[in-house]
Amino acid sequence: MEKRGKFVSEDYISNLSSETLVSILSQLTLREAVATSILGRRWRYLWTSITILDFDATKATDTIESGPMYVKWVDHVLGQYEVSTINEFRISFDLDQNSTHAINSWIEFAMTREVQRLEMDLLGRRPYNALSSKRCRSKCKRLWRSQSCGCSSEQFCLNLLSTRTPTFCGFKFLKDLYLKNVGITQEVIEYFLANCPKLEQLSVCGSRHLVKLRVSGSSLSLKHLEVVYCTCLKYVEIFDTSLISFKYAGLEIDLFIKNVPLLVDLYIGVGNGNLGRPLLNDYLPQFSRCLSQLQVLTLELIDGFVDEIGSKLFPRLKNLKKLVLEVGAWGEDNLLGLTPLINACPYLQILELKMPWINVQDHDTRKMRRGIKCRHKYLKVLEIYGYAGRMCEFEFVMHFIRNAVALEKILIDPRDQIVKRTPFASANLKIEQTARRLAESQLEAMVPPSIQLVIL
Incomplete structure (x- = not known):
């Protein structure tokens, strides 16, 4: 005015x-x-x-570069904070046992304010996860070790006794707990399960202190359990629970699952995972009683897979609606070797294939193969992440164009699946552009008008 x-x-x-x-x-x-x-x-x-306190100092523009600087920042903010309740509390920075006193005081702060979601990522400046791979030592193995093992400093180990002061009110409001690169033991997990009556989601990633895990009890509220990249873990036993989803990724372990009638979402990724041992012989049998009830199944097959596997090895997954396969496509591996598994899912509606970029510039000039013919009557969506234009990828897409009579959409993502969300993504920009051009030249003329083709 x-x-x-x-x-x-x-x-x-x-x-x-x-x-x-x-x-x-x-x-x-x-x-x-x-x-x-x-x-x-x-x-x-x-x-x-x-009511959301997210102490994420991992952005490129942030000026916090050391643990002491980060601790000072968090302490300063909490010293001014007066609200009696908070919904979410998140710590994300590269911290170790030298920050034990500060971290414990932050946990007490969150709990005395009836926090519902608690997340701690003590390697917050490490931007990616990747599973170990013998065939990708130069990339996957290095990334996984840096993420789950960190540097030589001692990992902070959560000790609940040290957080219990006269003002501590307990964990009765906690619903979601995410512990990433935090040392945690079976005893501490048991304490959380016994003293968090509302706890529905528990995620443990990168703990070097967890050796065994046992979760049981029909009275537990726990619905979602995730245990990934815990390098010292040897044994997991889950029974008599109301779990809806369970995820395990890491090295080979003894895994026992029994009486989980509500389990519909399963994620399994084993260190040397493939469609032979140990996945077929050692792990899928553990879920034999619940495989028929699964609606979503994710398998990490980072070390590739056997090209020719008879369909009789796969149990029939009659309720499965979504199948996610994370595979290591090494050069010109035969992706059609996956079709016996896919064919064992007669009512499949969504199929996702995720691939890290390995030897993506090696393009074979061989003739196109054809997979086992099978009419996929219900498959509506095919999504392929890490598409690089190799013959093995093109023939995989063509297989479903020919056999999936109800197919409505094909989504192609040509980006590197390992580094696409990290600062290193720009290094592969030229390869990504080449992959995108190949996808367009290969598929645009082959996909019928009745199917929507989306190339990101």
Whole structure:
């Protein structure tokens, strides 16, 4: 508006209600929300009303470069925070046992404020996961070791006794617990399960202290369990639970599953996983009583697979609606070797194939193979991630164009599946562009109009 010949801008944002402003602040990063305190008297403590505290200092623009700097930042923010309850609390930075006192005080802070979701990633600046692979030592193995093992410093080990002070109110509100690169033992997990009556989701990733895991009890509220990349784990036993989903990825272990009637979503990734041993002989039999009830199945087959496997080796998955296969496509491996497994899923609706980039520039000029003919009457969506334009990928797509009579959509993602979400993604930009051009030249003329083709 104009006043005495001058234009005066009106502060419409500050005129909004406090509830609306807090909702806006909740969409910002925590550092951005705290920074609004300099805008004026009304804004000074407004940020302390947000109920999500995400201490993620891993962004490229962040100036926090060391553990002591990170600890000082978190302590400073928590020292000003006065709200009595929070929904989510997240710690994400490369920390070790030298920060034990600070981390324990943060856990107590979260619990005394009835936190519902607690997430700790103590290798937060390491941007990726990858499973070990003998055939990809230069990339996959190095990435997995850096993620799950970290540096030579001692991993922080969660000790609940050290967090229990006179003001500690317990874990009775906790619903989701994510512990990434945090040392945790069977005893601590048992404590959480026994003392968190609302705990529905538990994820343990990269612990070097977990040797065995036993989860049982029909009275548990736990619905989703994830145990991945725990290098010292030897034994897992799960029985008499109401689990809906279970994920295991890591080295070969003794795995026992019994009486999980609600389990419909299963993820298995074993160190040297393939469609032979140990997956078929050692692991799938453990789930023989629940395979028929599965609706979603994900298999990590990072070390490739046997080209020719008879379909009789696979149990019939009559309720499976979605199958996800994470495979190592090494050069010109025969992706059609997967079809016996896929054919064992007669009511499959969604098929996802995810591949890391290995030897993607080696393009064979051989003739196209044809897989085992099978009419996929219910398959509607085919998604391929890491498509590089190799003959093995093209013939895999063509197999389903010919045999999936109800196919509605084909999605092709030509990006590197290992580094696409990391700062290293730009290094493969030229390869990605070549892969995208190959996908367009190979598939656009071959996909019928009745099928939607999406190339990202």
